[in-house]
Amino acid sequence: MALTELDRQARDLFVQWCRAEGCSVRIDAIGNIFARRPGLRDDLPAIATGSHIDTQPTGGKFDGNYGVMAGLEVIRTLNHHGVRTEAPIEVCVWTNEEGSRFVPVMMGSGVYCGDFTLEHALSRADHDGVTVAEALATIGYAGPAPASVGSGAPRFGAYFEAHIEQGPVLEDAGIVIGAVTGALGQRWYDVSVSGMESHAGPTPMKLRKDALYAATHLMQQVVDIALARQPHGRGTVGCVHVHPNSRNVIPGRVDFTVDFRHADDAGLLDMDAALRQAAAELQRNFPVGVTLEQVVYYPPAAFDPVLVDAIRHGAERAGCDCLDIVSGAGHDAVYVARTAPTAMIFVPCKDGISHNEVEDADPAHLEAGAKVLLHAMLERAGTASCESGHPAPR
Ligand SMILES: [Zn+2]
Numbered sequence: 001m002a003l004t005e006l007d008r009q010a011r012d013l014f015v016q017w018c019r020a021e022g023c024s025v026r027i028d029a030i031g032n033i034f035a036r037r038p039g040l041r042d043d044l045p046a047i048a049t050g051s052h053i054d055t056q057p058t059g060g061k062f063d064g065n066y067g068v069m070a071g072l073e074v075i076r077t078l079n080h081h082g083v084r085t086e087a088p089i090e091v092c093v094w095t096n097e098e099g100s101r102f103v104p105v106m107m108g109s110g111v112y113c114g115d116f117t118l119e120h121a122l123s124r125a126d127h128d129g130v131t132v133a134e135a136l137a138t139i140g141y142a143g144p145a146p147a148s149v150g151s152g153a154p155r156f157g158a159y160f161e162a163h164i165e166q167g168p169v170l171e172d173a174g175i176v177i178g179a180v181t182g183a184l185g186q187r188w189y190d191v192s193v194s195g196m197e198s199h200a201g202p203t204p205m206k207l208r209k210d211a212l213y214a215a216t217h218l219m220q221q222v223v224d225i226a227l228a229r230q231p232h233g234r235g236t237v238g239c240v241h242v243h244p245n246s247r248n249v250i251p252g253r254v255d256f257t258v259d260f261r262h263a264d265d266a267g268l269l270d271m272d273a274a275l276r277q278a279a280a281e282l283q284r285n286f287p288v289g290v291t292l293e294q295v296v297y298y299p300p301a302a303f304d305p306v307l308v309d310a311i312r313h314g315a316e317r318a319g320c321d322c323l324d325i326v327s328g329a330g331h332d333a334v335y336v337a338r339t340a341p342t343a344m345i346f347v348p349c350k351d352g353i354s355h356n357e358v359e360d361a362d363p364a365h366l367e368a369g370a371k372v373l374l375h376a377m378l379e380r381a382g383t384a385s386c387e388s389g390h391p392a393p394r
Helices: 005-020 065-080 107-113 118-123 132-139 169-173 211-227 265-285 305-317 332-336 363-381
Strands: 024-027 033-037 047-051 083-085 089-093 158-164 177-183 185-194 234-236 240-243 253-262 289-298 322-327 342-347 383-386
Touching: 005 024, 005 033, 005 065, 005 089, 005 132, 033 065, 047 065, 047 363, 065 083, 065 089, 065 158, 065 363, 083 363, 107 118, 107 332, 118 132, 158 305, 158 332, 158 363, 169 177, 169 322, 177 305, 177 332, 177 363, 185 211, 185 265, 211 234, 211 240, 211 253, 211 265, 253 265, 265 289, 305 322, 305 342, 305 363, 322 342, 332 342, 342 363
Parallel strands: 047 089, 047 158, 158 342, 177 322
Antiparallel strands: 024 033, 033 089, 083 383, 177 342, 185 253, 185 289, 234 253, 240 253
C-alpha cells in the first residue's frame, strides 16, 4: 500500500539497485523517484520509462512492478553491453497510482502533469487521518525536486510504460505484445433513485413507489447504452446500496454507481446524453425521483503514433507478434502523455485477472515485453557506442 513501511522498503530496494547500476536518483516533492542513466548528451530530454510499485490490499505482484522492473532491466542490459545512448535514460516510480489508501488515483503522475496541485495531493488523508505529506515524511520520501512540469520538473523526450494488460484480449488472441494506441476516456456517476418506504404486505402493488424496481430499469440501460456502442463502449454498475435493505420493506431509495468508458470523447458524451435521457424517462414512467451526478471525468488519451510505431518495430526485432490494443484502465502513462510523447507496451496476464492475488504472467512474455521496451527506448534515445566486448543487445 502506498507510503507504508513496506512501500519504503520497496522504494529503498529499487533505489539501491539503481545506484548499483551507476544511476543518479532524484526524488520529487510528491515522492516520485527518477533513476537516471546519463547519456552522451545530458542536455537532451531523457527517454523515460516506469510505472508504480504500490498495490491494492489484495493485489498481485505484476501490476505496476513489472513496468518498473522492466525499466531497471533495460538499464542493466545497457550496462552489461556497454551501450552508451545519446539521450539519458530514466526509470520512474510514480507515487500512489492505485489510489487505494489515498484518493485521487495516479497521484504522483497527476501532480507531475498538473491535473491537480501538489498542495491538494499532500493534504489528502487516509482512513486514519494520516495525510500524504505526513506519510511521505515518515518514510523519508518527501524529496527536494519540483514535482510538476509547471514548477520546473523536466519533461521527457519520450515516455514508455510496460504493464500487464489486466484484461483478456492478448491472451485470447494468443499474442504476446500489445502496442497500446490509447486509453479509454472515463465518466463516473453517482445515481440516486428515491421512492417511498412502506410495508411489503399491506401496500398494494399499484400504490407503491418502489425505488429498486425503478432503479433496476436504469441499471439495465447503463449496460445497454454500452452494448449499443461497440467495440469501445463500456458500461458498469458496480456498487448498489438499497435503503433500508430489509426483506419486508419496499425500498425507499437506491444509490448506485455508473462507470462509462469510451475510446473517443464524442462517444463518451453520447453515452452521457443517453444516460441523462434514460434518467428523465424513468421519472416520467415511474413514481420516483432520480438524481445523477458526474463525479469523475478522464478524457480519452491518444498515445503518440511515432512511439507506438517504435513499439511495433521493437516487437519485430524481438521476433514477437504484436497487436494494436486500447487500454481500458487508467495508467500513469495517461497523465504523462499530457506532457510528452507517450506509449505503452502490454503483455498478457493469466486469464486477464488483475487486482487479485492470483494475478500471474508468463516469464517468457515478461521477458519479451522488456526486450520490446529496450528496443523502443533505444530507437528514441539513439545508440551512440558500444564499449564492451559483449554483442549488442538482442
Ligand atoms: Zn498499474
